[in-house]
Amino acid sequence: MNQKSTYPDELAIEVRDLHKSYGSLAAVDGVSFEVRRGEVFCLLGPNGAGKTTTVEILEGYRERSGGDARVLGIDPATGDRALREQVGIVLQACGVQPDLTVYELIEMFGRYHVRQRPVDEVIELAELTEKRDTRAKALSGGQRRRLDLALALVGDPELIFLDEPTTGFDPHARRLAWSTIRSLCQLGKTVFLTTHFMDEAQFLADRVAVMRGGQIIASGRPDELGGRDLRPAEIRFALPEGTGLGDVPEIPAESRELEGDRVIIHTRAPVRAAQIVTTWALDRDLDLGHFSVTQPTLEDIYLELTGPNEHNHEVQEASL
Amino acid sequence: MSTLSQRLIPQSTFRRDLGLVAWQIRYEQRSYWRNRGRGIFTFVFPIMFLAIFASLDKGQTISTRGNIAFNDFFVPGILAYGVIATTFVNLAIGTAILRDQGILKRMQGTPLPRWAYIAARIGSTFLIMMAMTVVVLGLGAAVWGLDFRAASVPGLIITLLLGTAAFTTLGIGIARFIPNSEAAPVVVNLMILPLTFISNIWFPVDSLPQALKTIAGIFPIKALADGLQYVFDPRHHGVGVSGQDIKVLAIWTVVGIFLMLRFLQKPMGDVA
Numbered sequence: 001m002n003q004k005s006t007y008p009d010e011l012a013i014e015v016r017d018l019h020k021s022y023g024s025l026a027a028v029d030g031v032s033f034e035v036r037r038g039e040v041f042c043l044l045g046p047n048g049a050g051k052t053t054t055v056e057i058l059e060g061y062r063e064r065s066g067g068d069a070r071v072l073g074i075d076p077a078t079g080d081r082a083l084r085e086q087v088g089i090v091l092q093a094c095g096v097q098p099d100l101t102v103y104e105l106i107e108m109f110g111r112y113h114v115r116q117r118p119v120d121e122v123i124e125l126a127e128l129t130e131k132r133d134t135r136a137k138a139l140s141g142g143q144r145r146r147l148d149l150a151l152a153l154v155g156d157p158e159l160i161f162l163d164e165p166t167t168g169f170d171p172h173a174r175r176l177a178w179s180t181i182r183s184l185c186q187l188g189k190t191v192f193l194t195t196h197f198m199d200e201a202q203f204l205a206d207r208v209a210v211m212r213g214g215q216i217i218a219s220g221r222p223d224e225l226g227g228r229d230l231r232p233a234e235i236r237f238a239l240p241e242g243t244g245l246g247d248v249p250e251i252p253a254e255s256r257e258l259e260g261d262r263v264i265i266h267t268r269a270p271v272r273a274a275q276i277v278t279t280w281a282l283d284r285d286l287d288l289g290h291f292s293v294t295q296p297t298l299e300d301i302y303l304e305l306t307g308p309n310e311h312n313h314e315v316q317e318a319s320l
Numbered sequence: 321m322s323t324l325s326q327r328l329i330p331q332s333t334f335r336r337d338l339g340l341v342a343w344q345i346r347y348e349q350r351s352y353w354r355n356r357g358r359g360i361f362t363f364v365f366p367i368m369f370l371a372i373f374a375s376l377d378k379g380q381t382i383s384t385r386g387n388i389a390f391n392d393f394f395v396p397g398i399l400a401y402g403v404i405a406t407t408f409v410n411l412a413i414g415t416a417i418l419r420d421q422g423i424l425k426r427m428q429g430t431p432l433p434r435w436a437y438i439a440a441r442i443g444s445t446f447l448i449m450m451a452m453t454v455v456v457l458g459l460g461a462a463v464w465g466l467d468f469r470a471a472s473v474p475g476l477i478i479t480l481l482l483g484t485a486a487f488t489t490l491g492i493g494i495a496r497f498i499p500n501s502e503a504a505p506v507v508v509n510l511m512i513l514p515l516t517f518i519s520n521i522w523f524p525v526d527s528l529p530q531a532l533k534t535i536a537g538i539f540p541i542k543a544l545a546d547g548l549q550y551v552f553d554p555r556h557h558g559v560g561v562s563g564q565d566i567k568v569l570a571i572w573t574v575v576g577i578f579l580m581l582r583f584l585q586k587p588m589g590d591v592a
Contacts, residue, residue: 047415059429060429061425061429081333081431081433084429084430084431085431087428087429089429091425091429093422094421094422094423094425094426095421095422095423095426096423096426097347097351097371097423098355099349099351099355100347100352100354101353104347104350107343108343108347109430111343112340112430112431112432113430113431114431133508135354154521155430155431273339313559
């Protein structure tokens with residue numbers, strides 16, 4: 001909280017026209033975005049879209065070929081230690097010393113930082129209390145991932161990079177991890193997330209950006225991405241016995257169709273449409289089975305954005 | 321905005337970094353001694369060979385070396401092997417594993433300076449080498465009557481230090497040439513084992529063909545074995561420094577430092 005209010009306008013990450021090429025291949029091809037302090041920013045995209053390359057440039061693991069990048073006001077290509085003091089990194093599939101215990105590892109990594117959180121507090125935050133004295137090599141996949149998070153948090157970082165943090169978690173563990181990440185934001189921390197899970201992005205992210213072919217093709221709030229909030233909603237129900245599609249009253253709708261015995265209506269006025277349909281049914285004492293009203297999900301929008309079309313060279317080449 | 325980060329983070333001092341090196345050595349030591357597999361490879365093997373050779377020794381002497389006791393040959397020979405096992409073998413295999421498991425990459429993402437991490441790995445290796453030396457020389461002196469002369473202690477220390485320097489830096493530098501950690505034990509032993517048979521480690525090579533002796537003379541294994549055997553050779557009375565062997569070890573230390581720095585210059589993200 002205090003960080004947020006002291007430097008209200010400060011950007012945690014600022015990226016301008018970022019490029020990274022390997023030979024003639026442009027892995028990152030002119031990417032620009034900003035991440036404000038205290039927000040959860042999520043980078044989405046299919047494999048090979050350039051997500052990991054972008055993140056690793058910001059983490060200081062790779063050098064950019066062009067453009068500009070600032071992380072907490074520091075150039076990640078030269079920032080080195082000052083940056084690493086303030087940044088926590090959870091990489092994909094990254095080992096730890098297998099013969100040290102959870103407690104020892106958190107204690108060991110904590111000492112590297114000038115500012116550090118108490119070891120027991122971090123163990124509790126990562127829900128590893130019962131595994132405190134277990135060696136890293138004896139942990140399960142989910143416990144290992146929680147240890148990764150603990151090691152990223154022990155230096156009390158301002159900014160945390162999470163590369164697919166809940167891969168391999170069961171649904172319960174994912175919920176726990178999500179609430180941990182949410183609680184980081186309440187402390188004024190900034191979170192940069194990459195994920196394959198749309199529900200994760202929907203639940204955690206303040207803003208998302210979708211990458212494909214080394215470029216950002218859409219960005220915005222999860223519920224507004226790709227005009228999601230402006231799309232027609234879908235009303236579905238089973239056609240009551242003894243009625244036809246023509247019996248359903250006139251509704252302000254983009255389309256109405258019958259799929260088997262299911263009526264599917266796309267409308268920009270879902271509240272009014274729902275009322276008309278339900279009133280019609282109640283007045284005639286008809287049973288509307290499987291009645292539902294849904295907005296397009298983030299996943300629908302994502303698949304639409306990243307699906308094959310004339311811009312998607314990789315898919316085109318693969319299908320040739 | 322860079323002033324902001326400086327305000328938030330107190331400046332690290334060199335003294336604090338030295339403290340971090342000591343801190344890291346503690347954890348490197350814990351890691352090492354808890355991993356039985358690697359301990360057997362590097363620490364137990366030399367001691368096991370010492371016991372095997374001692375059991376074969378029935379008071380033989382070496383005719384090509386003025387009939388000195390076999391003890392005074394094989395104890396320093398196995399000490400040389402022990403130095404190579406605890407430094408070169410341990411670090412080459414260990415570094416390949418750290419690289420393949422992404423531990424080097426993880427360490428690079430922390431504020432621990434890279435030089436401090438490497439210094440701690442070297443410091444920890446040095447402690448393991450010292451422990452092995454104490455055990456081998458202690459057993460050699462107590463059980464097999466190794467001829468120990470106070471006058472040659474400077475030679476012993478110089479030869480051990482230079483040998484350790486050469487094989488430590490080479491061990492880290494060679495990791496570049498190890499394709500993956502599963503192949504590491506094979507690759508490393510392929511580099512070491514054949515040479516040990518022409519390098520005075522297991523038996524005197526005085527009567528081997530000149531060509532083989534010339535090949536062995538290029539590499540640091542024979543230089544280390546010869547240097548240590550010179551220290552314990554009862555026919556010598558000086559400080560125990562064998563100039564030619566020291567020269568070879570010094571050259572290989574320079575090569576080792578060069579290879580190690582090349583390995584360290586590469587960003588660990590790209591290494592993985």
